[in-house]
Amino acid sequence: MSRETNSKETPRSEAKDLGFFGRYLTVWVALCIAAGVALGQFLPVVPETLSRFTVAQVNLPVAVLIWAMIFPMMVQIDFKSLLDVRKQPRGLTITVVTNWLIKPFTMFFFAWLFLQVLFAPFIEAGLAREYVAGAILLGAAPCTAMVFVWSYLTRGDAAYTLVQVALNDVIMLFAFAPIVLLLLGLGDITVPYDTVLLSVALYIVIPLLAGAGVRSLLIRSRGIAWFDGVFLKALGPVTIVGLLLTLVLLFSFQGEVILNNPLHIALIAIPLTVQTFFIFSVAYGWARLWKVKHSVAAPAALIGASNFFELAVAAAIVLFGLNSGAALATVVGVLVEVPVMLFLVRIANVTREQFPGEDPGVALQPEMT
Amino acid sequence: MFHHALVAVDLSPAGQVLLGCVPQLRGLGVKRVTLLHVAPVDYPVAGAMAHVKEYGEILNELAGQMRDGGFEVTAEARHGSPPGEILRMAEEAGASLILLGSRSRNRLRETFVGSVALKILEASQVPVLFIRLELVGQGDDGAVAALCCPMDEALVLAVDFSPAGERALAVAAELSRHHGGRALTLVHAAKAGGVTSEMSGGRPGVVGDGGERLRKLADRLRAEGTGTVHTQLEEGDPVDAILKAVNRAGESLLVMGTRGMGLLGRLALGSVSRGVLGKVQVPVLMVPEDQASRSRGKS
Numbered sequence: 001m002s003r004e005t006n007s008k009e010t011p012r013s014e015a016k017d018l019g020f021f022g023r024y025l026t027v028w029v030a031l032c033i034a035a036g037v038a039l040g041q042f043l044p045v046v047p048e049t050l051s052r053f054t055v056a057q058v059n060l061p062v063a064v065l066i067w068a069m070i071f072p073m074m075v076q077i078d079f080k081s082l083l084d085v086r087k088q089p090r091g092l093t094i095t096v097v098t099n100w101l102i103k104p105f106t107m108f109f110f111a112w113l114f115l116q117v118l119f120a121p122f123i124e125a126g127l128a129r130e131y132v133a134g135a136i137l138l139g140a141a142p143c144t145a146m147v148f149v150w151s152y153l154t155r156g157d158a159a160y161t162l163v164q165v166a167l168n169d170v171i172m173l174f175a176f177a178p179i180v181l182l183l184l185g186l187g188d189i190t191v192p193y194d195t196v197l198l199s200v201a202l203y204i205v206i207p208l209l210a211g212a213g214v215r216s217l218l219i220r221s222r223g224i225a226w227f228d229g230v231f232l233k234a235l236g237p238v239t240i241v242g243l244l245l246t247l248v249l250l251f252s253f254q255g256e257v258i259l260n261n262p263l264h265i266a267l268i269a270i271p272l273t274v275q276t277f278f279i280f281s282v283a284y285g286w287a288r289l290w291k292v293k294h295s296v297a298a299p300a301a302l303i304g305a306s307n308f309f310e311l312a313v314a315a316a317i318v319l320f321g322l323n324s325g326a327a328l329a330t331v332v333g334v335l336v337e338v339p340v341m342l343f344l345v346r347i348a349n350v351t352r353e354q355f356p357g358e359d360p361g362v363a364l365q366p367e368m369t
Numbered sequence: 370m371f372h373h374a375l376v377a378v379d380l381s382p383a384g385q386v387l388l389g390c391v392p393q394l395r396g397l398g399v400k401r402v403t404l405l406h407v408a409p410v411d412y413p414v415a416g417a418m419a420h421v422k423e424y425g426e427i428l429n430e431l432a433g434q435m436r437d438g439g440f441e442v443t444a445e446a447r448h449g450s451p452p453g454e455i456l457r458m459a460e461e462a463g464a465s466l467i468l469l470g471s472r473s474r475n476r477l478r479e480t481f482v483g484s485v486a487l488k489i490l491e492a493s494q495v496p497v498l499f500i501r502l503e504l505v506g507q508g509d510d511g512a513v514a515a516l517c518c519p520m521d522e523a524l525v526l527a528v529d530f531s532p533a534g535e536r537a538l539a540v541a542a543e544l545s546r547h548h549g550g551r552a553l554t555l556v557h558a559a560k561a562g563g564v565t566s567e568m569s570g571g572r573p574g575v576v577g578d579g580g581e582r583l584r585k586l587a588d589r590l591r592a593e594g595t596g597t598v599h600t601q602l603e604e605g606d607p608v609d610a611i612l613k614a615v616n617r618a619g620e621s622l623l624v625m626g627t628r629g630m631g632l633l634g635r636l637a638l639g640s641v642s643r644g645v646l647g648k649v650q651v652p653v654l655m656v657p658e659d660q661a662s663r664s665r666g667k668s
Contacts, residue, residue, distance in 0.1 A: 017450040022412035076416030148415035152449050158418050225427070228408065228417035229381025239413040 015342060017153055021240055022146070025338045029331065032244050036251025037258050047252040051322070058202065062249065062322065066314040068242025070203055072235040073144045073310060074211030077169055081162040088160045091287070091296035095164045098283040098304040099142040100175055107139025107275050108132070108183045111329075114271035122267060127257075127325045129189055131268050134329025136183045137315045138272065140176055142168045143306035147299065150306060150341055154298035154348045161299045168303065173208060176200055180315070191319050199318040203311060246313060247331060253323035268332040273340055280305040280344050287355070294355035298348040306341055309334045370398040370543055371496070375464035377455045378406045378431070380424055386515040387470040388431060390500050390652075392438055394468065396521030396622075397498075397544065397654075402435060403462045404428050404444040407451040418448035452488035459495060470515060471499040471646045471653075486646070490627055496540060496656045499646055516650050523621040524553045525614050527607075530582055537626030537656035538586075544622070545595045552597035553590065554618050557583050558610035559603070608644035615651055623653045 015023055040047055053060045085092065111132040115123060123131070143150075144165055151161040177200045184191055219227050251258065258265070280301050287297030312330040320326040374394050378387065391402060406424045408417035428444035435442045443462075447454045459467050471486050490497055501516045526541040528534060545553040557579050583600040590598050601617070603610030615623050625645070646653060 017453045019411035019450070025412070072413055076414070076419075078416070078419035081419065145413050145415065148410050148418060149412050152410045152415075152418075158421065158448055162419050224417075224420045224423055225380045228420060229379065232414050232416050233381075236411075236414040243413075 018149060018338075018342075022149060022338065026335055028244060029247060029335045032247035033251050033258070033331070033335075036248040036253075037255045039248060040252035040255035041259075044252075047249065047322075050249065051253075058198075058318070059322075062246065062317055063202065065242045065246040065249065066203060066310075066317070067207065068238050069246060069310040070314060071207045071211060072232075072239040073308075074169075074207040075215050075235070076232065077144070077166050077208075077211065077215075078162050079166050079170075079212055081159065082166050082170070084159060084163050085167060088157075088163065088296055090290050090292050091160055091300045092164060092167060094283050094286050094290070094292070094297075095142075095168065095300045095303055096171065098279060098286070098300075099168055100171060100179070102282060103142070103275075103279050103304050104136070104139045104179045104183060106278055108136055108187065110271040110275045110278070111135035111139075112187065114274070115268065119267050123261075123264065127261075127264075129187060130320060130325025131264075131329040132187050133184060133189045133320060134312070134316050134324075134326035134333075135268075135271060135275075136180060136187065136189075137312040137319075137326065138307045138309065138330055138333040139275065140179045140183070141172050141308035141311050142303050144169060144308050145310070146306050146337065146341065147303045150302040150345055151299035153342075153345045154302070154352075155295060156299035156302075157293075157295040160296050161303075164299065164303055169208065172308075173204060176204060176311075195319055199315045202318065203314040243310065243334075246317075247334075250313070250317065250322050250327055250331065253321075254328055257323070257325065257328060264328070265332055265335070268329050269336050272329075272333055273336055276305045276336075276340050276344070280347075284348070284351075291356050293357070294348075294352050297355055302341065302344060302348070305344055306337065307333050309337060370540070370547060371466040372398060373401040373403070373462070373464045374399045374466040374468050374498075375403045375405060375455070375459045375462060376468045377451075377470075378404050378428065379470060380406050380427055386502065387468070387500060388435075390515050390517030391435060391440070391468070393517050393520045393652075394466075394498075396519060397466065398547075399440075399466065401441040402443075403458070403464060404432055404435075404442065405455060405458050406446045407454045408446065408448040409451055410449050421446045421448050452485045452492070455485075455489055456492055459493070465495055467493060467495060467497045469497060469499055470502045490655055490657075493657055496654055499653045499655060501646060501649060501653075516652075518620045518651055520622050520652060521551065523551055523618045525611075525618050525621050525623045526553060526555050527611050527614075527623070527625045528555045528557045528583065528586065529626065530557070530579075531626070533658035534626035536659045537624055540654070540656050541624040542590055542593065542595050544624075545590075545598075546593075552599065552618075553595055554599040554601055554614055554621075555583055555587060555590075556601040556603065556611060556614035558605070558607035606644075607641050608648070611641075611645055612648055615649060621651050623649060623651055625653060625655050627655045627657050 021028070050061045051059060115128045115131045115135070116125070120128065147165060148161060150156075151158070177196050181191075181193065181196055215227070218231055222231075283301035283304050284297060287300055292300070309330060312333060313327065316324065316327040316330045371394075376387070376391060378385070394402070406428055408421050408424060409415070410418050424446035425444070428446055432442040432444040445458065447458070455467065458464075467489065469486055469489065486499065503514050503516055524541050524545055526537065528538070541553055545551055559579055580602045583602055587598040587600050601614050603613060611623065611625075615621060623645070
């Protein structure tokens with residue numbers, strides 16, 4: 001017997017069920033900020049040397065680190081799950097509309113409102129525009145990795161979660177560049193069209209295709225137990241090292257910005273947090289109105305609230321550079337991710353009873369026929 | 370004694386070797402087995418949850434083979450936090466024993482990724498049987514051997530005279546009496562210099578009268594019906610002392626008491642447990658203190 005849902009009887013502690021790295025992600029990011037700033041101040045030769053290895057606008061050490069972050073995300077996407085795409089039409093409608101027609105625009109709105117209007121006395125105009133650009137990149141792609149954890153912590157339907165991640169990533173392939181270009185244009189932020197396409201090709205198209213190919217090849221040749229138990233297990237630390245080293249390197253270029261404007265991180269965090277709560281409320285409230293069962297409603301709402309921060313960091317570096325305000329803003333997204341999302345997970349769990357119930361054994365059944 | 374065992378199966382090629390030890394559980398009285406595989410969901414690796422259905426099918430095949438071996442077997446695949454789901458499943462299924470494979474790793478990696486085994490040990494209400502898995506090939510993909518042996522042979526009990534160890538004592542005594550009348554060796558470890566053993570939780574005054582207390586305990590067990598009881602008092606590192614007793618006993622089952630008491634208790638527990646689990650060549654039965662004792666300790 002296999003089971004996709006877990007018992008309703010046993011209470012769980014959300015944070016305890018997160019692994020050591022995920023649970024303290026905020027701490028690791030803060031430590032990387034400190035280490036990066038210290039590196040830039042005391043050993044500037046390191047970032048200076050690394051920045052010389054650039055070919056066709058692409059810094060090779062950074063590209064390797066970003067690939068180490070993103071490829072493991074992509075290789076885990078189960079595109080076969082798209083065969084079940086018609087099984088949860090309401091949940092998928094909510095996630096697609098929220099993620100692609102609402103989220104990028106509200107992210108732009110909140111970032112503009114707070115960073116360029118309300119906080120104008122505290123942030124220089126050019127820097128504020130760069131922060132907004134970073135927020136746009138965060139808002140332009142829904143979460144791909146952490147959402148599995150958020151779904152599990154809310155006893156989400158695993159099959160539905162897999163489908164919504166695969167579907168959103170296929171849409172991202174085509175929608176990321178147009179949305180980013182449109183919103184950057186609205187924000188009066190100029191980036192070369194070909195640079196956006198380069199970032200999409202480098203950090204979405206190639207890793208997505210490579211991930212799907214490697215996944216298919218390895219599962220066929222070595223089986224799922226080897227793929228999951230050996231290959232993915234080995235990739236986990238690669239992602240972690242890639243993420244942390246990218247952040248250290250990034251902040252070795254950000255020393256001046258951070259030291260001159262230490263409060264900016266808190267100011268950037270405010271619109272990002274407001275956006276997270278807003279998007280969750282929209283999707284979760286919509287799901288309640290449509291009487292979607294909780295195991296679908298929760299992951300449908302949480303995927304939009306959470307961001308594909310690895311991709312946002314990568315795109316910010318390519319489009320605006322390691323020393324840009326945009327790159328800083330995307331890292332603030334990583335910084336607030338876990339505490340804010342755990343809070344939303346808790347909200348989802350305590351409001352479970354307000355949604356239609358379900359028998360644990362039928363979680364894989366279609367929501368509507 | 371342990372009617373129902375939850376066997377946490379790692380379905381990676383290395384992990385399946387643990388299943389070869391399941392027939393030995395008869396020596397502990399096990400008649401019913403629940404096989405559980407947890408596809409881990411964590412950041413940044415959660416992709417295995419896509420294969421829960423396939424894992425369920427693999428487990429069902431394995432369950433069929435075990436039924437042929439005379440066990441009553443159920444199987445389930447889940448996704449989530451491995452320690453959390455193993456503990457939940459043990460509670461839901463009413464298992465009286467959890468069987469885990471314990472694989473030696475380098476210290477940094479274990480600290481960094483956290484230890485499933487230690488988390489289970491900290492929170493489990495039922496005894497946990499660890500069988501050490503030893504790498505005999507290269508890397509994670511290399512061959513692994515499970516260091517199991519007949520569990521109806523001699524017993525070694527690590528004694529610390531603490532209330533937390535009472536349940537382990539009771540379990541060892543019952544195993545000795547009701548499963549083959551096997552010999553039981555009581556080993557007490559105390560640091561040189563007459564301070565205390567690490568396992569005694571920092572209580573002074575143990576080493577001075579340790580030998581006498583061991584003898585009294587052995588007499589009590591004999592009076593209660595335990596046949597052959599040996600005692601062994603060692604000074605020095607608790608891990609070395611326990612390993613020495615195990616080596617002397619030969620093929621045996623080591624029984625240790627554990628306490629689930631917050632960070633400090635966990636660290637102390639971890640250092641002895643890790644030391645023993647990393648070197649011992651026989652199965653280790655870790656017995657948590659009973660709830661009443663745990664409550665008294667907290668109040």
